[in-house]
Amino acid sequence: MIGKCLTGAGSRHRFSSTFLADQCQAWMKGGRSAQLRVHSSTLAESSLHAGTPITTEPSTSESTTALVDASENKGVATLTDEQLRRNAELLEMLQGKLVLAPLTKGGNLPFRRLCADFGAEVTMSEMSFARHLLRGDPTEKARLKRAANEACFGFQIATNNIGEGVRAGALAAEAGASWMDLNCGCPIYEATKRGLGSALLRNPRKLARLVAGIAEGIDLPLTVKVRTGTSASKINVQQVVSLLQDAGAAAVIVHGRTAEQRYKKPADWSLLADVARLNEVPVIGNGDILTYYEAQQRRSSGCLAHMVGRGALIKPWIFQEVKEGRELNPDATERVGIYRQLVSHMKEHFGDDAKGRRKAFYFLPWHFDFLCRYRYLPEEVYRELSEERPLIGQRMETAASELGEELDSLPVLERLLRCQSTDAHAEIAAALWDSSSDAEARGVLEQLANEKVADWESNGEEREERVAEG
DSSP states (O other), X not given: OOOOOOOXXXXXXXXXXXXXXXXXXXXXXXXXXXXXXXXXXXXXXXXXXXXXXXXXXXXXXXXXXXXXXXXXXXXXXXXXXXXXXXXXXXXXXXXXXXXXXXXXXXXXXXXXHHHHHTTOOEEEOOOEEHHHHHTTOHHHHHTTOOOTTOSEEEEXXXXXXXXXXXXXXXXXHHHTOSEEEEEEOOOOHHHHTTTOGGGGGGOHHHHXXXXXXXXXXXXXXXEEEEESBSSTTOBOHHHHHHHHHHTXXXXXXXXXXXXXXXTSSOOOHHHHHHHHHHOSSOEXXXXXXXXXXXXXXXXXXXXXXXXXXXXXXXXXXXXXXHHHTSOOOOOHHHHHHHHHHXXXXXXXXXXXXXXXXXXXXXXXXXXXXXXXXXXXXOHHHHHHHHXXXXXXXXXXXXXXXXXXXXXXXXXXXXXXXXXXXXHHHHHHHHHHHHOSSHHHHHHHHHHHHHXXXXXXXXXXXXXXXXXXXX
């Protein structure tokens, strides 16, 4: 069984501990504690989605109303010394880390806990709609909960309203979050139709005013997650980040694709490097990390930290790999143990009864859409390919010919765990849930594989393409 992560020194970046301490001192002597200049820009700005202005539903509290009024016409934050100190402390915690991204559906507490088991030191919640959270929606409230082994936990919200953001920040602080993140990159229609997520990138100055109002009004550091723009013809990430550094953002997370691209194009790490170089605010780079050597390649970007999303869904042990600088290559037997570890976390979180099973099975079979994509990718074979195109974007056959594998020679359990069929995923999840030991689970899964894997392999290919486009 793969061991738990080893503590290792983080990568060295231009944001050293000394730099961060000096930066904090400069801020507290008046550099950023005074109002900061908004960077000028000649780029055109369009309006946010009609009917969803930043201050549509301000808080009823006098303090929050005052924040809305004060911030409505500016995009510059005046942070207190205590807020600046917290920002600097967060940067210390983030420096050189591989951060688990906020993942729709995948970012549930049991999965984050599994990633932390394998060395994830910085994790983030699934995006929460702030308006629904403040109305007491139980699903949104559940996203506030932090696992005991999540050392540094960021709570992500979607809002275009200062009052909502401030009140959500209070709930996040009360729940024990380390910081709050504003989602300005989500491309799904459910978010953008409301003027949320990547729709906020359409008007950078309105976004800056939103961020300034929230940053001033909460006790937690505020980060902002963005994409490079809404489309290839509307890439405005430099302008957005330039404005956000004066709006009080502790850091900006930049996903290296446009909202329109979703995951169809490789992340533009040269652009991320330029953003990190040309702006004072620390940048966290996000996109296309599947192996420790791809993570190493990204260190030259000058980013404070790096973020992994789909790569962690495929192999939650990527955090240990990056720390140790090697591919771990767990075999099928070891992976069954890891997947049962996830099941154990789900049983503890949702309950080991019929009701808990129903809740867990909203997530568990879905996870195998990603877990089944795991392949051993040794550096000596795949590094050159990764430099041509990120490995996460390359089609991987069930048997890797580069490693001399043939389908018929693979162990039957290995073939099952690599199978793309959703029917296979449902039965794998059921077998793992019902088994009382790793050995029992392996026996049940091997029997399933002997009986059904050939049929599942023949109908799983179409599903692979649909998942890849999601």
